[in-house]
Amino acid sequence: MSKLARRITEASPKSFGMYEKAMASATPAAELIHLEVGRPCHDTPDNIVEAAVDALRRGEVHYSDMRGLLPLREALAVKLASENGMDVGVDQILVTNGLTHAAFAAIMATIDPGDEVIHLEPFYPQHVGKVELAGGRMVAAPLDAEDNFRINPDLIEAKITPKTKAIVLINPCNPTGRVYDAKELQALAELAIRHDLLIFSDEVYEKVVYDDAKHISIASLPGMAERTISFFAFTKAYAMDGWRLGYAVASPALVKAMLNVTTNDVTHVSTFSQHGALEAVRNGETAVRQMNKEDRERRDNMVQALNQMPGVRCALPEGTIYAFPDVRALGKPSQQIAEEILAETGVVVEAGSFYGAAGEGHLRLCFGAESDDRLAEALNRLSQYFNQRTNG
Numbered sequence: 059m060s061k062l063a064r065r066i067t068e069a070s071p072k073s074f075g076m077y078e079k080a081m082a083s084a085t086p087a088a089e090l091i092h093l094e095v096g097r098p099c100h101d102t103p104d105n106i107v108e109a110a111v112d113a114l115r116r117g118e119v120h121y122s123d124m125r126g127l128l129p130l131r132e133a134l135a136v137k138l139a140s141e142n143g144m145d146v147g148v149d150q151i152l153v154t155n156g157l158t159h160a161a162f163a164a165i166m167a168t169i170d171p172g173d174e175v176i177h178l179e180p181f182y183p184q185h186v187g188k189v190e191l192a193g194g195r196m197v198a199a200p201l202d203a204e205d206n207f208r209i210n211p212d213l214i215e216a217k218i219t220p221k222t223k224a225i226v227l228i229n230p231c232n233p234t235g236r237v238y239d240a241k242e243l244q245a246l247a248e249l250a251i252r253h254d255l256l257i258f259s260d261e262v263y264e265k266v267v268y269d270d271a272k273h274i275s276i277a278s279l280p281g282m283a284e285r286t287i288s289f290f291a292f293t294k295a296y297a298m299d300g301w302r303l304g305y306a307v308a309s310p311a312l313v314k315a316m317l318n319v320t321t322n323d324v325t326h327v328s329t330f331s332q333h334g335a336l337e338a339v340r341n342g343e344t345a346v347r348q349m350n351k352e353d354r355e356r357r358d359n360m361v362q363a364l365n366q367m368p369g370v371r372c373a374l375p376e377g378t379i380y381a382f383p384d385v386r387a388l389g390k391p392s393q394q395i396a397e398e399i400l401a402e403t404g405v406v407v408e409a410g411s412f413y414g415a416a417g418e419g420h421l422r423l424c425f426g427a428e429s430d431d432r433l434a435e436a437l438n439r440l441s442q443y444f445n446q447r448t449n450g
């Protein structure tokens with residue numbers, strides 16, 4: 059007799075994409091080059107590590123405020139005002155175990171069984187999983203590759219029904235690398251206000267933007283603060299993915315509702331790691347700028363190399379650590395291309411279809427996860443694959 063809950067048995071099966079296929083493949087692990095993962099290759103800056111170690115040595119080993127350490131939330135409120143244009147009090151900030159946990163708490167606190175949640179497509183599969191665990195229904199709003207995946211409010215409005223409760227926005231966008239501009243965000247905000255919807259705004263890549271791109275938090279637009287739950291994290295900005303540190307920002311009432319989830323699932327985020335986070339907010343910017351510079355160089359190298367490969371067209375990502383090249387010229391499904399690349403070259407890339415039908419015809423390659431040498435080697439191998447394909 060199955061003892062599993064329906065929220066598990068009735069949710070559509072979640073795939074881990076090409077990572078699982080790579081681990082099960084015949085290629086020896088040492089030969090695999092992982093461009094499908096989404097983590098920074100940098101290590102956490104020393105001053106942040108030291109702050110956490112000092113906290114441990116000082117005996118910061120006990121329970122702390124369930125919403126997050128007060129000095130951390132105070133520092134975050136200052137950061138949110140100066141960098142994100144969000145004027146919030148400490149009761150509007152909830153420190154969480156990574157962005158994933160902030161989003162989980164928000165979705166569990168607001169989504170009832172049967173509620174519909176719109177995901178701009180290509181979407182981030184993990185957020186779909188959370189909606190399904192809450193009993194909600196995921197509705198994809200496909201954006202147009204020909205329009206560089208711009209936010210087109212008409213395409214989104216067509217998916218709104220009386221059951222729609224929220225829209226998930228990922229800005230800067232994984233997997234497309236888009237950083238949405240003020241006009242696009244304003245259009246989405248107007249839609250949310252007109253239909254009285256919540257926005258779940260994933261801003262995990264807020265600091266990973268290049269050139270002239272400017273990250274704008276949708277909650278800073280008029281009328282949006284009360285209907286947006288914004289998610290941030292230390293993950294990508296400060297290369298702290300393994301620390302599991304993020305935070306949600308919302309109205310005091312919504313934060314209180316989310317606290318009902320987080321106090322029951324984790325109580326709070328580990329105390330000493332929050333001291334590392336405090337150091338990151340106070341003194342992390344020099345390291346962020348340096349990491350950003352290195353990521354931009356990697357991005358430029360990858361995009362230039364991809365565009366020299368026959369059958370590949372790659373727009374310059376405005377943010378994130380992903381290139382999302384168009385490989386429709388090969389005339390086969392992206393999953394098949396990703397599997398051929400794995401089998402023939404040992405390079406692991408993600409199929410665009412993993413992010414929904416609107417991502418079909420594309421591949422997602424992370425330029426931020428591997429060392430420069432291994433990235434160069436991966437691009438050589440990919441070049442051979444595409445040259446062979448187009449030479450018959």
Ligand SMILES: Cc1ncc(COP(=O)(O)O)c(C=O)c1O
Pocket residue numbers: 096097155156157158159182228232260262291292293299302303304
């Ligand atoms: C769009 C997006 N949201 C959330 C996450 C996960 O963030 P965290 O590790 O802080 O939970 C990722 C990680 O790759 C991501 O790309």
